[in-house]
């Protein structure tokens with residue numbers, strides 16, 4: 001029903017924007033490359049006959065009218081921004097699978113009851129601007145618009161400034177309109193589907209997350225004449241918390257994840273005892289009570305470390321969302337799509353956060369996962385296959401038709 | 407004999423170049439600010455009647471003729487470059503104390519037998535370009551000139567390029583000429599003199615050093631869906647080595663120092679398991695055999711960590727120098743200066759590396775330490791007092807006269 005080679009070609013064309021030497025993509029949110037990716041998407045949508053709207057936080061909506069255009073739309077989507085060393089599929093797949101559904105409907109001359117939209121959500125990755133899923137969060141009313149626009153990167157540039165700079169600070173209000181259903185197709189970003197030989201993951205839940213920013217301040221001093229016992233080494237403190245975070249992840253395993261991904265050392269000079277270290281912690285678990293237990297252990301480890309070394313601590317939980325349960329009817333629509341296409345599948349819990357996690361607060365929401373090679377994502381070698389990509393898009397088409405004609 | 411307020415005023419004037427908000431100095435080697443500091447020093451020396459020469463690695467020599475100008479000069483000196491968050495005295499004090507000796511000799515109309523020179527050595531700190539003391543090392547024949555000129559900062563700019571850019575790639579050959587004696591005055595950069603209420607440290611020895619560069623490579627992956635047991639987290643590896651380095655320092659203490667001062671995380675994104683971490687290790691000890699034992703423990707800790715996590719390792723010792731014993735006659739000249747001025751003093755081992763450590767290979771060499779408040783250096787709050795600064799300069803004058811008239 002869908003044109004798999006057209007979908008694959010579009011993925012490869014989009015991957016040229018920000019392509020890295022190792023075959024990945026670096027297209028950070030609201031950079032010039034992100035603008036180029038958005039422009040290409042908008043052109044494709046206009047060529048497919050869609051009407052394109054941009055809202056005040058830069059979310060793009062490409063609309064294909066329904067027979068009754070007053071019905072709330074069924075939205076498909078994901079994001080075009082990437083990690084600094086990201087892959088070709090994370091996010092992009094969900095956007096272009098949505099576009100391929102529209103193109104296929106056009107090919108068939110098929111008119112859905114409700115309108116169908118393809119959405120691109122701004123800054124899903126949370127890498128340049130923390131936290132992740134900011135703009136779908138504003139759409140869903142989880143964050144204020146001002147909060148979203150004022151998110152700043154490590155150089156102090158805000159999302160609002162950067163949206164204006166790249167020409168994607170739109171006029172449309174953010175959210176506040178009825179959505180019939182939301183479906184997001186995505187690569188799994190983990191190893192389960194491939195290991196079990198399944199083509200489709202029917203996503204029933206998503207893990208909860210807590211993100212932290214921690215700054216330890218000790219005292220800069222000379223690495224030579226400063227006795228070990230007189231030091232207040234902020235990096236030693238951070239190192240102990242990295243070890244503690246790993247231990248916490250293992251303790252609450254196999255479903256727990258615990259990561260320190262970012263660290264900045266000050267003044268970062270070989271012969272200076274580090275005086276200040278800023279770092280982040282990312283905790284995930286499908287069970288909110290366990291996520292709270294991980295939080296308590298982290299706080300204890302940070303306090304103990306700071307006391308032992310004599311460090312001052314600035315500790316902030318900057319993001320939290322509870323585990324998500326996707327809408328039963330949307331999950332059923334995905335499962336029905338699997339049956340129609342005859343793919344192998346299994347139910348799965350998303351380890352990553354997705355715009356769908358916030359959309360689920362304001363719309364019946366479902367997700368379709370396809371495998372990725374070796375479970376690797378957030379890496380330039382991220383890979384999937386044209387067959388999986390096509391299968392996921394077909395399942396998406398069926399799920400969307402199910403809801404748009406309901 | 408010396409003019410302490412003139413010396414202090416010169417220190418304060420030089421400290422304006424690269425002054426930081428917290429009262430410190432950021433004047434990294436071979437930056438525009440380093441050029442401004444050099445220009446000011448050269449102007450002062452010319453005003454004091456000296457002839458200024460710059461050698462091919464940017465070392466500056468300001469020469470005051472002796473009665474017999476064919477005698478090898480007695481050189482005083484240190485450096486004008488600073489740490490990123492450095493203080494007003496580290497290095498600068500030794501340079502300007504040398505200049506004050508020249509100015510005082512001028513005031514007295516005193517002609518020494520041998521000529522007297524004030525030297526500024528390029529890139530002593532080793533912060534922008536590793537290792538430390540590169541240019542005095544070339545002067546002393548420890549490093550090739552090409553090695554010195556090809557040292558690169560973390561952005562890949564070399565010392566040779568940056569010397570040319572700031573106009574301090576001179577014509578004079580580097581070293582290879584007889585030096586009658588070398589004296590370096592410096593703040594202690596540690597807590598001993600102040601704690602014991604002594605004004606002058608008669609420096610008899612300097613610790614040996616080993617510097618390392620280590621890169622751990624694991625695999626970037628998504629912080630969410632990647633199970634803890636499938637991770638190859640390069641930052642977890644680096645954190646374990648930070649803890650091991652601290653343990654090694656404590657094990658071989660109280661004279662041992664062991665520091666990780668610099669770390670770069672790749673890709674440094676909150677929700678990506680770090681795939682690569684580059685960091686440095688700085689080891690010091692006055693006993694070469696113990697320094698070797700520390701080296702062996704580091705290698706074992708790195709190997710064990712890499713094996714446990716599944717990391718690839720690039721391990722390099724990039725700098726080594728054995729503990730230094732300063733020249734008996736020069737140490738005696740400093741001690742005699744202490745007696746003449748009536749200062750309190752004690753013998754001391756330098757915890758920091760100094761250009762004097764390399765000069766000691768090609769010239770009889772001695773050092774004069776003065777206290778610094780709370781032993782703090784490599785920090786913007788680094789402080790000493792005008793009284794200590796004056797006392798150290800007077801001791802320097804006496805030591806220089808002792809050798810320049812010998």
Ligand SMILES: NC(=O)NCCC(=O)O
Pocket residue numbers: 090124125126132133351352353354628629630677
């Ligand atoms: N899907 C995805 O990579 N999302 C980024 C936010 C997260 O780290 O969960």
Ligand SMILES: NC(=O)NCCC(=O)O
Pocket residue numbers: 222223224271496530531532538539595757758759760
């Ligand atoms: N004196 C001083 O700070 N030297 C820098 C080189 C070292 O770290 O020992």
